[in-house]
Amino acid sequence: MLKNLKYKIVTYGCQMNKADSERIEALLDLNGFECASKAEDADLILINTCSVRQTAEDRVYGAIYNFSKLKKKKPHLLLGVTGCMAGRDKNGAIRNKFFSALNNGGIKGGPIDLFFEITDLPKLPEMIAEKWKNKTVGSLAPYSKKMGYLGIVPKPAEWWRGCVVIQTGCSKYCTYCVVPYARGSEKNRSLGAVLKEARTLVKKGAKEIILLGQAVNSHPKFAEILKKINQIEGVNRTSFASAHPMHMTPDVIRALALSKVVNYLHLPVQSGNDEVLRKMNRNYTREKYLQIIRRIRKVRPDIALATDIIVGFPGETRKQFQDTVSLYKKCDFDLSYNAIYSPRTGTSAYKAFKDDVSREEKRRRWRVLQELMERNVLRKNKKYFNQTVEVLVDGCRAGNCYGLSREYKRVVFKGDKRLIGEIVNVKIIKAKEWELNGEITNYEYEK
Numbered sequence: 001m002l003k004n005l006k007y008k009i010v011t012y013g014c015q016m017n018k019a020d021s022e023r024i025e026a027l028l029d030l031n032g033f034e035c036a037s038k039a040e041d042a043d044l045i046l047i048n049t050c051s052v053r054q055t056a057e058d059r060v061y062g063a064i065y066n067f068s069k070l071k072k073k074k075p076h077l078l079l080g081v082t083g084c085m086a087g088r089d090k091n092g093a094i095r096n097k098f099f100s101a102l103n104n105g106g107i108k109g110g111p112i113d114l115f116f117e118i119t120d121l122p123k124l125p126e127m128i129a130e131k132w133k134n135k136t137v138g139s140l141a142p143y144s145k146k147m148g149y150l151g152i153v154p155k156p157a158e159w160w161r162g163c164v165v166i167q168t169g170c171s172k173y174c175t176y177c178v179v180p181y182a183r184g185s186e187k188n189r190s191l192g193a194v195l196k197e198a199r200t201l202v203k204k205g206a207k208e209i210i211l212l213g214q215a216v217n218s219h220p221k222f223a224e225i226l227k228k229i230n231q232i233e234g235v236n237r238t239s240f241a242s243a244h245p246m247h248m249t250p251d252v253i254r255a256l257a258l259s260k261v262v263n264y265l266h267l268p269v270q271s272g273n274d275e276v277l278r279k280m281n282r283n284y285t286r287e288k289y290l291q292i293i294r295r296i297r298k299v300r301p302d303i304a305l306a307t308d309i310i311v312g313f314p315g316e317t318r319k320q321f322q323d324t325v326s327l328y329k330k331c332d333f334d335l336s337y338n339a340i341y342s343p344r345t346g347t348s349a350y351k352a353f354k355d356d357v358s359r360e361e362k363r364r365r366w367r368v369l370q371e372l373m374e375r376n377v378l379r380k381n382k383k384y385f386n387q388t389v390e391v392l393v394d395g396c397r398a399g400n401c402y403g404l405s406r407e408y409k410r411v412v413f414k415g416d417k418r419l420i421g422e423i424v425n426v427k428i429i430k431a432k433e434w435e436l437n438g439e440i441t442n443y444e445y446e447k
């Protein structure tokens with residue numbers, strides 16, 4: 001009988017995957033496992049995978065190869081895979097590739113013991129018990145399978161920040177994206193379930209509630225959720241990811257003015273050219289996006305704006321890319337997550353379009369946007385000089401604390417780990433591209 005079992009979860013990808021890993025941890029803790037500080041100490045290693053780009057999947061193959069070597073030293077070690085790669089592997093091709101990659105590396109046998117879609121998480125204790133023939137692992141109490149995986153209350157990685165998944169899957173079918181295939185169609189949680197989970201996380205100490213969904217504002221009660229969370233005592237901040245421009249309706253835009261909603265919005269645009277947007281199936285035009293930004297700035301004039309952009313989408317010409325550059329300037333973004341188009345098997349862009357923009361040209365376009373962003377963000381950050389911003393402290397290293405302002409700017413200042421999870425005021429004395437440096441103004445340390 002195995003005793004004192006330990007697990008290690010390795011998470012790749014977006015905030016949704018991180019939130020899913022918090023549920024995996026909660027379930028394993030309830031089944032008597034402990035979290036191992038390093039993989040070498042674990043009896044169970046689970047990799048929560050991301051499929052957004054080929055590089056993300058390649059990292060998973062590398063991790064599995066490395067972890068499978070541990071199995072030679074520790075035969076009872078279970079190695080599992082969940083997340084987007086397991087979710088989108090409808091014909092078993094990815095699973096087979098894991099095996100062949102490992103056998104090519106000289107590791108024979110079946111190094112992947114568990115391979116499951118995240119929605120099958122409630123079955124995990126049983127799956128583990130079956131592998132180990134261990135009756136003490138395998139309980140789901142206090143959950144039932146009927147509750148589904150979202151019924152499991154997450155174990156927050158940071159007690160001061162609670163992620164509440166309000167929606168799973170996506171039905172938008174942007175032509176480049178694997179999410180609808182990996183996570184299925186959009187399903188929205190009830191208002192009651194969302195509020196109950198938010199209140200539970202606040203009781204555990206959460207000061208910030210992050211609402212998560214693939215097109216989070218397409219939840220039919222999204223504005224109402226923001227309003228209700230604004231009323232929960234103990235919540236200091238609310239934020240959400242990722243929003244879809246199509247669903248920035250007047251009531252959602254009005255809700256951005258709520259006192260606890262952060263002064264930051266991440267609104268992926270992907271391209272500034274109508275033809276490219278049409279081929280991406282984004283369902284809005286350049287002008288519509290610009291109109292939304294104008295409306296948002298009427299409600300929150302100094303909001304920090306972030307976006308996602310894909311460069312080198314099939315058929316994107318230099319002129320079409322210039323439309324993206326000009327849109328970037330018009331929107332005056334604070335930040336953009338710029339990605340080079342990566343064809344994903346199974347998506348409609350993969351089937352319908354030739355990946356015809358050269359690698360060098362894609363990289364050139366990516367660099368143009370990166371340089372533009374760096375200039376923009378430095379100019380925008382300088383306006384915080386001499387201002388006092390509110391910071392939720394995330395960590396401390398070598399005598400410096402760091403955290404995020406309400407504009408989601410990273411702020412660094414002198415302090416120690418007693419401040420982690422606290423909300424403090426910091427006067428900014430220096431602005432850089434990727435951080436603001438300052439001095440704390442309102443915290444008295446106990447001697």
Ligand code: SF4
Binds near residue numbers: 214215
């Ligand atoms: S909205 Fe589009 S990009 Fe976002 S998850 Fe859905 S399909 Fe993917």
